[in-house]
Amino acid sequence: MATVGALGLLSACGQSSHSSSTHAGAITPGQGQHQAAGMPGASGPGHAAGSAPGTSPTPSMSMPMSPPSTSTPTSPVAGNAVTIKNFAFAPATLKVKAGTTVTWTNQDTDAHTVTSAGSGGPLHSAALATHATYSHRFTQPGTYHYLCTIHPFMTATVEVTR
Template identity: 35%
Template sequence: MKFRQRLAAALCWLPIAAGAAEHHVVIDGMKFSPQVVQARPGDTIVWENRDMFVHNVTAAAASARMSSGDLAPGKTWRWVVPAGPSFDYLCTLHPVMKGHVDVAGPPRRSPAR
């Protein structure tokens, strides 16, 4: 079996990746939209800066350990949601910009085979 075929077969058995969802948050007009993202562990959230200013995505509590660094206009940042509690985030450059990640339930599972 070729390497790519073995890799594809192995990835089919990963329980989280196969059922994970992708959520999109647009940064524009000095706000995050949607402001609340409901996600499960293993899901990916993609923030896209469509504003004319540099922004960042940073967990409000240091324990959440999430920080995008500066996102220039037109840039995106992807982050995989870990298991754990829900948390607030903000743009530290513009603290009036706030959002929330609602981490609900266990990781998504792939359908039974």
């Protein structure tokens, strides 16, 4: 199956049937596919084969090679608030003293939960809508790992000391 879009005709499998030494960076149709107007190698005015040297017949695009950074501090941060934003808990590790109440605030447009990882943990929020909060008072020292059950890749920790 082929996909037709702003960049022309592309093979759905993403493999090229031509040598990389010819037409470096050019997109050519694979076996059984047809040349589309505006593709490199197409003939006629305004096409790559008929373009003046140094000009580009189609707009260029640059794609990031890695996802945008959503880094959060890895060392424990003191305080009593956790922000849920950009599908991450910030700080990723919060350090508090026993007796502290921690409040999570969802600043994403998607709903999130604050739920203890594993069974028997103390954190069990409902799905938090945008701007909703959830609070829990930590009374016992320990390390409490938690996640969003809707988006399990979202994880964080609260470290409780005496």
